[in-house]
Amino acid sequence: MLAEGSPRKVADPFDYGGGHVIANLAADPGLIYDMDISDHIMFLCAMGYNNSAISFVASEKISCPKEPPSIPNLNLPSIVLPELKTSVTITIKVTNVGEVHSVYQAMVLSPTGVKVVVELAVLYFNNATKVLPFKVTFTVVHQM
Template structure:
């Protein structure tokens, strides 16, 4: 499985309790606390955003090039290679950009219920989890339609439709146009290609 995002995680200085009252340790695997800190900052700036909205903002604004050189990200290993989504997920996290993502892919309780229904859980099973009254649709929903910013399509031998719902958290009068960069041998169409959000008159 690929990660959602990449974050600084090599040769990070960490303050730990010591004799004088703190000591510095240098190590790796610090990407998780970096992202956790960004989540806390985003939640303080946007207290109404859900966990799904925050994750969407982080993943959709991540960059796929080195922020210092502008060159492609290199994956360590033998031999070195240009990193791909299986190395960095959506890309290298960008906290400033995540604060203003424009569009987000949000999910609420109902969306998670549909996700469980798509996995084959029965209504009674889901009610035991959420302590409520959930009811799966008569037609089993597609697991491909879970409202995440990423797409997972297990079979590309035929045409597949996936649906997403986006929420504008940018300016009220905004226009977004899809820019498509399909993998080799794959044709992708987005409908509608352009989204226009206008200010509602009171």
């Protein structure tokens, strides 16, 4: 991923940004990434923490899987793609906690050098549909 500006350079943590939080809107988010303690434990396993460190935090004995989970496959509100080299598709699942009849549309500002496509770019929620998955595909279109 390349940083905006001149001269062009490989993006670093100072270029990625952390987003903006509007605290009053956070109290009524509309959509959530429904997670439980096992999702958080898998995140720590994916980050490389050992069983004893995770067990200490969780206050119970934890054993990470032998093959650690892939960070992009965790259902998190942020997307982390270490070493994007070609194309990666991830599936995200969101739960509507807002108005019963709600519509959400994806708006993407792709980073320089990466094409981002959202499949199911408009999410429609109603009485019967409270949880929906969507896919996001990231494709490298320019390499340094």
